Amino acid sequence: NAGVTQTPKFQVLKTGQSMTLQCAQDMNHEYMSWYRQDPGMGLRLIHYSVGAGITDQGEVPNGYNVSRSTTEDFPLRLLSAAPSQTSVYFCASWPGQLNTEAFFGQGTRLTVV
Amino acid sequence: KQEVTQIPAALSVPEGENLVLNCSFTDSAIYNLQWFRQDPGKGLTSLLLIQSSQREQTSGRLNASLDKSSGRSTLYIAASQPGDSATYLCALKKITGGGNKLTFGTGTQLKVEL
Numbered sequence: 466n467a468g469v470t471q472t473p474k475f476q477v478l479k480t481g482q483s484m485t486l487q488c489a490q491d492m493n494h495e496y497m498s499w500y501r502q503d504p505g506m507g508l509r510l511i512h513y514s515v516g517a518g519i520t521d522q523g524e525v526p527n528g529y530n531v532s533r534s535t536t537e538d539f540p541l542r543l544l545s546a547a548p549s550q551t552s553v554y555f556c557a558s559w560p561g562q563l564n565t566e567a568f569f570g571q572g573t574r575l576t577v578v
Numbered sequence: 579k580q581e582v583t584q585i586p587a588a589l590s591v592p593e594g595e596n597l598v599l600n601c602s603f604t605d606s607a608i609y610n611l612q613w614f615r616q617d618p619g620k621g622l623t624s625l626l627l628i629q630s631s632q633r634e635q636t637s638g639r640l641n642a643s644l645d646k647s648s649g650r651s652t653l654y655i656a657a658s659q660p661g662d663s664a665t666y667l668c669a670l671k672k673i674t675g676g677g678n679k680l681t682f683g684t685g686t687q688l689k690v691e692l
Contacts, residue, residue: 496678507582507684508667523679555621557680563609564629567669567680571621 467491471556471570478546478577486541486573488556494568495561497539501525501552502572508555514539515561546577580605582670584683592691595658599686601651601668609678613642613653614667616685622667626653658690 472487490497498513510523514533528550530542539558543550553574559567581604591597601611610629614622626635626642628651634643641654651668665687669680 498680500682505684508669508682510679510681513679563671563673563678565610566624566627567612567671568624569614569622574619 469556469558469568469570471554471573473573474571475574476576478543478575480546480548480577482546483542483544484546486543486554486556486575488539488541488570489537490539490556490558490568491537492558492560492568493536494558495536497533497556497558498523499529499531499539499541500555500557501550502555503552511541511554543575546575548577551575551577580670580672580681582668582681582683584666584668584686586686587684588687588689590689590691591658593658593660595690596654596656597658597688599653599655599666599688601653601683603649603651603670603681605670605672606646606649608646608670608672610671611642611644611651612669612671612680613640613651614669616665616667618664625666655688658688660690660692663689 469490495516499511500508502508509525512531514520553572556570583602612627613625628635628644639656644651665685667685668683
């Protein structure tokens with residue numbers, strides 16, 4: 466099983482460039498989320514989705530956009546990259562039932578110079 | 579707002595020791611708690627999931643407990659091995675207005691030395 470797949474694994478951007486981080490899951494999970502992980506800060510929620518067509522903001526949404534046109538895919542867009550967005554990004558998914566396990570992708574390491 | 583604290587932030591032990599990692603949280607209205615392992619430069623691997631109605635879960639040398647009333651969970655690792663060296667994260671799932679969300683602690687970095 467592929468589980469949660471993130472692409473790319475590594476990316477270097479120049480300040481002001483835009484890009485999309487891809488996340489796909491093949492488990493038919495309703496919930497999908499994007500987190501960023503920074504040293505000493507833990508994982509912080511950027512955006513999340515409770516199903517196709519439904520998205521909402523997390524703790525640190527500024528500078529990021531998301532959409533959820535299908536159950537499987539939840540891309541994260543950086544419209545104008547800033548050095549403060551240098552981080553490791555993780556995508557997660559889990560089923561709609563409450564007492565279920567969350568699954569994570571392998572992460573995308575993004576550097577903005 | 580849910581606050582999740584993991585103490586200690588880092589821990590170094592000799593091989594073979596039994597050890598306990600702690601996770602404290604401020605809001606006891608949770609649905610489950612999940613422990614993850616993260617190796618350097620890698621993603622998160624789920625270790626154990628404890629439902630809110632459960633007191634503990636076991637998997638091999640790992641045992642996780644949950645005490646909602648005191649806002650604490652512990653991860654017990656028996657007979658530690660160098661391969662256990664990693665960062666361990668706890669995450670709590672709670673219902674919010676827009677669905678249910680995971681809130682993470684900052685992790686405990688474990689090093690098991692030969």
